[in-house]
Amino acid sequence: MEELHGCRFSNTDFYFLDSMLWLRPIQDKLFRVGVLPITQTLWGKITSIRPKQPGEEIMANRAICLIESRRFTGNITAPFNLRIERLNNEALEKPWAMQRGDGDSAWLCEVYALHDDYLARLKNWSEVREMVDKMIKEKGIICFKEVPDYVYAAIGIECSQLVMVLSDKLEGFPDDSVIHIVADYDEGAERELNKWSRITGNELLEFKVEKRLAHALIRRKTRSKSWD
Numbered sequence: 001m002e003e004l005h006g007c008r009f010s011n012t013d014f015y016f017l018d019s020m021l022w023l024r025p026i027q028d029k030l031f032r033v034g035v036l037p038i039t040q041t042l043w044g045k046i047t048s049i050r051p052k053q054p055g056e057e058i059m060a061n062r063a064i065c066l067i068e069s070r071r072f073t074g075n076i077t078a079p080f081n082l083r084i085e086r087l088n089n090e091a092l093e094k095p096w097a098m099q100r101g102d103g104d105s106a107w108l109c110e111v112y113a114l115h116d117d118y119l120a121r122l123k124n125w126s127e128v129r130e131m132v133d134k135m136i137k138e139k140g141i142i143c144f145k146e147v148p149d150y151v152y153a154a155i156g157i158e159c160s161q162l163v164m165v166l167s168d169k170l171e172g173f174p175d176d177s178v179i180h181i182v183a184d185y186d187e188g189a190e191r192e193l194n195k196w197s198r199i200t201g202n203e204l205l206e207f208k209v210e211k212r213l214a215h216a217l218i219r220r221k222t223r224s225k226s227w228d
Helices: 089-093 095-100 125-139 159-172 189-200
Strands: 002-004 007-009 014-016 021-027 030-035 046-051 063-069 073-077 082-087 109-113 150-153 178-184 203-210 213-219
Touching: 002 125, 007 125, 014 125, 030 095, 046 089, 046 095, 063 109, 082 089, 089 095, 159 178, 159 189, 189 203, 189 213
Parallel strands: 150 178
Antiparallel strands: 002 007, 014 021, 021 030, 030 109, 046 063, 063 073, 082 109, 178 213, 203 213
16 A cells, blocks of 8 residues: 555556546456545545446446536446446445545445456556656645545635634534645644644544645534633
């Protein structure tokens, strides 16, 4: 497993970037399929999936499923002629779980290749690594262990004011929602956010710094105390 800017990729999987898919060999011609964690940024949180059913045969470039997310609605297409063997019930109930980058549980379906040329359109990790790294850097992609519901850009707000602004802004988000905060990096930012988290009850799930920008992942909780 390799990590690029917080996004995890298996070096033993195959990849089909046209549909942002990873494919994990299970046995001859049988693969477990999931979406790449970089879709957290590219698509936003997946809210629903409508997959084809087990037993259905899908030709290459035809839809495996319809995905709806915060910023994307469209079909995920098959990389080769295949048959749907099994669906992941966890993905059906919590479709955003696929975007966490944990291939052991966060997968969409298992498929069986119908012909022997199934590897022709797949790439291994060494073949796509440079392309994925470039995409992450150009698009400012960052991956978290929890998939954000919302993104709030607080760039330009001084650290001393940020916690007060957040307390007001988060009031507009539903309880238990996960918010990705993007702000200018300040050496005291993480310390202040941890203090703010303890006082307000909002959970600071992750804190990362990329290119002088601070990325904080916060779970919204009903505020029990005011910031002082």
